[in-house]
Every structure is written in structure tokens, then in C-alpha cells.
Amino acid sequence: MLRIAIAQCNPTIGDFEGNLALHLDGLQRAAQAGADLVVFPELSICGYYPGDLLEEARFLDRAEATLQDVIDATRRLPGLTAVIGAPRRNPGPGKPLFNALLAVREGRIVAEYHKQLLPVYGVFDDGRHFEAGPETACVLPLKGMRVGFLICEDGWNDDLRSYRVNPFEKLAQADAQLVVSINASPSDVGKRSQRHALFQAACLRRQMALLYVNQVGGQDQLVYDGGSFAMSPLQGLAFEAARLAEDFQVLAFEGGRFLRSDGVGAPQCIDQTMATPEFHRRQILLGLRDYARRCGFGKVVVGSSGGIDSAVTIALAAEALGAQNVVAVTMPSVFSSAGSVSDSETLCQALGVTLFRHPIADLVREFEDGFATAFGAPLRGLPLENLQARVRGAILMEYSNGYDALLLTTGNKSEISVGYCTLYGDTNGGLGLIGDLYKTEVYALARHLNAQAGREIIPAAIIDKAPSAELAPDQRDTDSLPPYEVLDEILKWHIEGSRLPADEAQAAARTVEQLSGTDTGAALVERICRMVARNEYKRRQSPPVIRLRSRAFGSGRQIPIAVRY
Ligand SMILES: Nc1ncnc2c1ncn2[C@@H]1O[C@H](COP(=O)(O)OP(=O)(O)OC[C@H]2O[C@@H]([n+]3cccc(C(=O)O)c3)[C@H](O)[C@@H]2O)[C@@H](O)[C@H]1O
Numbered sequence: 236m237l238r239i240a241i242a243q244c245n246p247t248i249g250d251f252e253g254n255l256a257l258h259l260d261g262l263q264r265a266a267q268a269g270a271d272l273v274v275f276p277e278l279s280i281c282g283y284y285p286g287d288l289l290e291e292a293r294f295l296d297r298a299e300a301t302l303q304d305v306i307d308a309t310r311r312l313p314g315l316t317a318v319i320g321a322p323r324r325n326p327g328p329g330k331p332l333f334n335a336l337l338a339v340r341e342g343r344i345v346a347e348y349h350k351q352l353l354p355v356y357g358v359f360d361d362g363r364h365f366e367a368g369p370e371t372a373c374v375l376p377l378k379g380m381r382v383g384f385l386i387c388e389d390g391w392n393d394d395l396r397s398y399r400v401n402p403f404e405k406l407a408q409a410d411a412q413l414v415v416s417i418n419a420s421p422s423d424v425g426k427r428s429q430r431h432a433l434f435q436a437a438c439l440r441r442q443m444a445l446l447y448v449n450q451v452g453g454q455d456q457l458v459y460d461g462g463s464f465a466m467s468p469l470q471g472l473a474f475e476a477a478r479l480a481e482d483f484q485v486l487a488f489e490g491g492r493f494l495r496s497d498g499v500g501a502p503q504c505i506d507q508t509m510a511t512p513e514f515h516r517r518q519i520l521l522g523l524r525d526y527a528r529r530c531g532f533g534k535v536v537v538g539s540s541g542g543i544d545s546a547v548t549i550a551l552a553a554e555a556l557g558a559q560n561v562v563a564v565t566m567p568s569v570f571s572s573a574g575s576v577s578d579s580e581t582l583c584q585a586l587g588v589t590l591f592r593h594p595i596a597d598l599v600r601e602f603e604d605g606f607a608t609a610f611g612a613p614l615r616g617l618p619l620e621n622l623q624a625r626v627r628g629a630i631l632m633e634y635s636n637g638y639d640a641l642l643l644t645t646g647n648k649s650e651i652s653v654g655y656c657t658l659y660g661d662t663n664g665g666l667g668l669i670g671d672l673y674k675t676e677v678y679a680l681a682r683h684l685n686a687q688a689g690r691e692i693i694p695a696a697i698i699d700k701a702p703s704a705e706l707a708p709d710q711r712d713t714d715s716l717p718p719y720e721v722l723d724e725i726l727k728w729h730i731e732g733s734r735l736p737a738d739e740a741q742a743a744a745r746t747v748e749q750l751s752g753t754d755t756g757a758a759l760v761e762r763i764c765r766m767v768a769r770n771e772y773k774r775r776q777s778p779p780v781i782r783l784r785s786r787a788f789g790s791g792r793q794i795p796i797a798v799r800y
């Protein structure tokens with residue numbers, strides 16, 4: 236019987252002392268539990284993905300020193316093999332490094348495996364710094380069992396056949412009984428079930444069991460969800476660790492089956508499935524917490540308009556960081572409705588968030604006068620609308636500078652897509668929480684947050700009011716845009732396409748097909764697609780948004796700005 240510990244941890248890129256502490260803690264706990272094997276995630280020593288930090292000699296030296304410290308620590312823990320991830324220098328031709336898995340025991344490296352499949356698509360860029368490892372299986376005999384190793388993308392080709400090499404198949408040919416895969420796999424809607432389906436098919440096809448250990452935590456716009464799992468052809472999904480939280484678990488493996496750590500009976504497999512709004516909530520909470528913590532912010536500030544986007548942002552921030560660490564600012568102008576202030580007050584009272592009031596009418600008037608005096612013409616129309624957003628943006632950045640609070644931007648994916656937002660105005664900020672949610676999904680999340688809290692933390696008045704930027708008299712979003720129910724379907728069809736779940740993809744395609752049946756409908760679809768293309772420049776200058784779907788704006792989507800298309 237093999238006793239295996241899963242160290243589902245949250246390493247910080249470049250925090251070598253912190254990452255060493257995570258490893259030492261994992262080793263200690265594994266030894267105390269009598270484990271034979273403890274498994275950490277991909278690049279656990281330095282955190283995934285360090286990008287061009289991998290080009291810095293000091294970074295690599297520190298990674299090497301930390302790895303050595305972990306190897307040395309195993310000397311004091313006889314009988315325990317640790318599987319860790321680290322960059323390794325490539326003495327041969329090609330890229331300067333390997334993305335390596337090291338099995339270490341009693342102060343020695345007993346197996347070393349180099350990732351063969353280096354993803355260069357979406358948010359991944361492994362091929363930028365790493366050389367592919369040799370196309371051979373790495374198998375370590377352990378307590379009479381043959382344990383084979385893979386690193387993340389290596390396991391994704393058994394079915395997809397996107398690469399010429401198939402490391403999963405190679406392990407089957409090498410008679411591995413148990414595959415141990417170390418991963419840094421970011422989560423998005425549907426990713427968990429995609430992983431399960433893909434690996435379940437591979438395990439069945441090759442008749443091998445799998446232990447999949449994933450990193451957890453937020454890294455810039457990406458969130459890694461953990462959800463490490465054990466799977467076997469005999470049992471299917473036998474165990475799943477916590478999702479979107481650190482976890483440490485011990486299982487036993489014998490006769491092709493995963494068992495409880497004491498070797499008696501099947502492990503308890505708690506269903507970690509989440510409804511979509513709950514996944515959105517949990518992913519955003521973890522993303523914000525880790526972003527703020529890693530960047531050294533204890534507090535955040537948000538402009539509170541009395542609208543749904545700022546309300547959901549404030550509610551999520553209060554849950555992630557504690558209401559005492561969130562500050563909201565209401566900044567009424569001459570066009571603001573009474574509700575913009577009173578609804579902000581009700582919201583902030585319900586959440587326990589401090590609300591400051593900073594009217595902007597006088598400031599806007601000063602700008603108008605200055606503009607007319609300097610340029611000889613009055614400021615009217617869109618420039619005047621944008622000025623209000625920019626004055627608010629400047630005030631929020633003043634607060635951010637003055638009180639060391641991270642400014643959260645409140646844009647949703649619908650408006651970011653079509654550029655319905657003011658550059659250097661409401662796009663100001665360091666991080667966007669709901670920028671990967673279409674407006675209709677923001678409403679769903681608001682309702683979910685209320686249901687979760689068991690009370691109206693987001694007042695019904697905010698959920699029920701017609702969306703308005705309140706930058707001109709009686710303005711409604713529908714003056715410039717189609718209703719969000721229609722806009723969102725067009726955008727989902729255009730931006731997410733086949734990456735949507737089948738039912739959503741069909742609904743979006745159906746809406747676009749119906750619209751395209753009339754001249755005005757077809758023109759609308761065309762106009763929206765053109766708006767998306769024309770506003771790439773705004774997105775390029777906007778803050779990162781927490782990624783919730785595979786096609787989030789940001790690092791995984793590369794579209795040139797200065798194009799005619
Ligand atoms: N290709 C390019 N590369 C780099 N920069 C480029 C550019 N094209 C324009 N620009 C610059 O961008 C400027 C235009 O962008 P910008 O100043 O943002 O202004 P613009 O996009 O013209 O207007 C903002 C829109 O967002 C709406 N809005 C504002 C605020 C809040 C909300 C809401 O409900 O959330 C909606 C507002 O009603 C209006 O429809 C140009 O004057 C130019 O300086």
C-alpha cells in the first residue's frame with residue numbers, strides 16, 4: 236500500500252522564503268501522517284507562471300537554493316518521497332530551462348522529469364522559456380508500485396492529439412500503475428468538468444490510475460482553483476480536494492484503488508460542484524484576496540453610483556476583505572438621481588462599509604469654464620459626459636494615493652466589450668472584479684449574493700432600476716445600446732463562440748440568427764461587432780480583470796489595436 240499526501244498549496248511567485256515554508260510544512264505534515272509520497276504542484280518552488288523573471292539569474296539562483304533546502308529537509312524524514320516542481324537549467328541546446336518535476340528522498344534526487352508538452356496558447360506561454368523534455372516516460376518504483384510522472388499539459392493530449400507526442404500513452408507503455416501529475420491549471424467556467432472528463436477517458440483508455448495535484452490561488456487576473464483529484468479505472472472520480480482553497484489530504488493507493496488514509500474503505504468524495512454564480516463569487520473572492528495581499532493592499536476604494544456594477548463590486552470586496560477595509564465614495568453631479576446617493580447609503584449600511592460623499596458639480600463647472608476660456612468654445616455633449624467620469628476617476632485615485640487603498644474598477648464585460656466606459660475615468664483602477672461578467676450575469680450574481688446572505692445586502696432598488704450612466708439628463712444605457720438581454724447574446728456569440736457551454740452557445744447563436752433575419756437586426760449585429768473591434772485600445776489601457784471564462788479580456792486574448800478589419 237502506498238500512502239500519498241496531496242499538498243494543494245498557494246505559492247507566491249518569487250517569495251522563496253514563503254514557498255520554502257509551504258514545502259517544509261507539507262513535508263512535516265506528510266511525515267506525521269505516515270505518508271510515503273507527498274506531492275506539490277507544478278513549479279511549486281517559484282510559483283506558476285514567473286514569465287520573464289525566469290530570465291533573471293538571481294531568480295533562478297534563489298529557486299535553486301530553495302530547491303536544495305527542500306531536498307536537504309527530506310534527510311530528516313526517512314522513507315518520505317517528495318514530488319516538487321522547479322525550473323532547472325538546460326546545459327544543452329535550445330531554450331535555457333526545463334520545467335521540471337523532482338522526486339526527492341533522504342537528501343537525494345531519485346527521479347527527475349522534464350515537461351514535454353509546453354502550452355503556448357490562451358494564457359499560457361511555457362514555450363517562451365522552457366525547452367521540451369525528452370520524449371520518454373519517467374517511472375519510479377515505489378513500495379512495489381510503478382509510479383509515473385507528468386506535468387500539467389503533458390496529460391492533455393491523450394484525446395485531443397494537438398501534439399505529436401503523447402506522454403500519457405508513453406507512461407502506459409512503460410507499465411506505470413499510478414500517474415502522478417503536478418499542475419498549475421487556472422480555472423474558468425466549465426474547466427473542472429473538462430478536466431474530469433478528459434482524464435477519466437484517458438485513465439480508462441490506458442487502464443492507469445491518476446493523482447492530479449493542482450495549485451490554488453489568485454495570480455494577477457488568473458485564479459487557480461485547486462480541486463486536486465484522484466481517479467482510477469475501477470472507481471472513476473474517487474476523491475476531490477477543496478476547490479478555491481488550500482488543502483492537505485492523505486489517501487492510500489492499493490490494488491488499483493484509492494482508499495482512505497488508513498487503507499480501509501473508499502475515501503470520502505465530497506461533491507465540489509458549484510452553480511455558476513457561486514463559482515463566480517468564489518473565484519472573484521479568492522482572486523481579489525490574493526491580489527490585494529500580494530500587492531500589499533489592506534484596503535480598497537470604490538466609486539458608488541447607486542448602480543448594480545458598483546454595488547456588486549462593493550459587496551464582493553466587503554466579503555473578501557472585511558467591510559472595515561472597503562471605502563465607498565458617492566460623487567453626485569447635477570445629473571445624478573437622488574437614488575444614486577440614497578441607494579448607496581442603503582447598500583453601505585447593509586454591508587457595514589464606510590461611505591464618503593464628494594459632490595463634483597463645482598469641479599465640473601470649473602473644468603467647463605476653463606475649457607471655454609482656454610479653447611474658445613463650450614464643452615458640450617460627450618466630452619462633458621466623459622469629464623464627469625474623469626473627475627470621479629481623479630478623486631478616487633486621490634483617495635487611493637492618500638490612503639493607500641487599491642482602486643477597484645467596476646466595468647462589466649458588456650460595456651468593456653463595446654467601449655461603453657470613459658478612458659481615464661471609470662476605467663481607472665488597479666483591478667476589475669466583474670470585468671469578465673456580462674451585465675445580465677452581474678444581475679444574477681447580485682441576486683445570488685442576496686440569497687447567500689439571506690437578506691438584501693444589495694437593495695432591490697438597485698437591482699430593479701434601469702441601468703444609466705447618469706452623465707446627461709434622463710440618460711439610459713438603452714439610448715446608446717440595445718437592451719442587455721440582446722447585447723449580451725450578441726457579445727457571447729461574437730467573443731466566446733464555441734467556448735460557451737452548449738446550451739448557452741445555442742441560445743446566443745439563435746438570437747443572432749433571428750436578428751440577422753431583418754435588416755435592422757443584421758445592422759445591429761454588425762454595429763456591435765464593429766464596436767468591439769474599435770475599442771481594443773481601451774481594453775489595452777484598462778486594468779486587469781479577474782478571469783472567469785477562457786476568453787477573458789487580458790493576457791489570453793491577443794488582438795492588435797491599429798487594424799482595419
Ligand atoms: N485607436 C485609438 N488608440 C488610442 N486612443 C484612442 C483611439 N481611438 C480613440 N482614442 C482616444 O479615446 C478617446 C475616446 O474615448 P473616451 O474618452 O473614453 O470616450 P468615448 O469612448 O468617446 O465615450 C465614452 C462612452 O462611454 C459611455 N460611458 C461613460 C462613462 C460611464 C459609462 C457607464 O455606463 O458605465 C458609459 C459614454 O456615455 C460614452 O458613450 C478619444 O478622444 C481619443 O483620445
Ligand SMILES: Nc1ncnc2c1ncn2[C@@H]1O[C@H](COP(=O)(O)OP(=O)(O)OP(=O)(O)O)[C@@H](O)[C@H]1O
Pocket residue numbers: 537538539540541542543544545546564565566567568571575627645646647650661702703704705
Ligand atoms: N454618482 C457617482 N458617485 C460615485 N461613483 C460613481 C457615480 N457615478 C458613476 N460612478 C462610478 O463610475 C462607474 C460607472 O458608472 P456608471 O453609473 O456610469 O455606469 P454603470 O456601468 O452602469 O455602473 P453602475 O452600475 O455601478 O452604475 C460606477 O460603477 C462608479 O464606480
Ligand SMILES: NC(=O)CC[C@H](N)C(=O)O
Pocket residue numbers: 277354359386387388389391418419420421
Ligand atoms: N500549466 C499548464 O501546463 C496548463 C495547461 C493545461 N491544459 C491546463 O489549463 O490545465
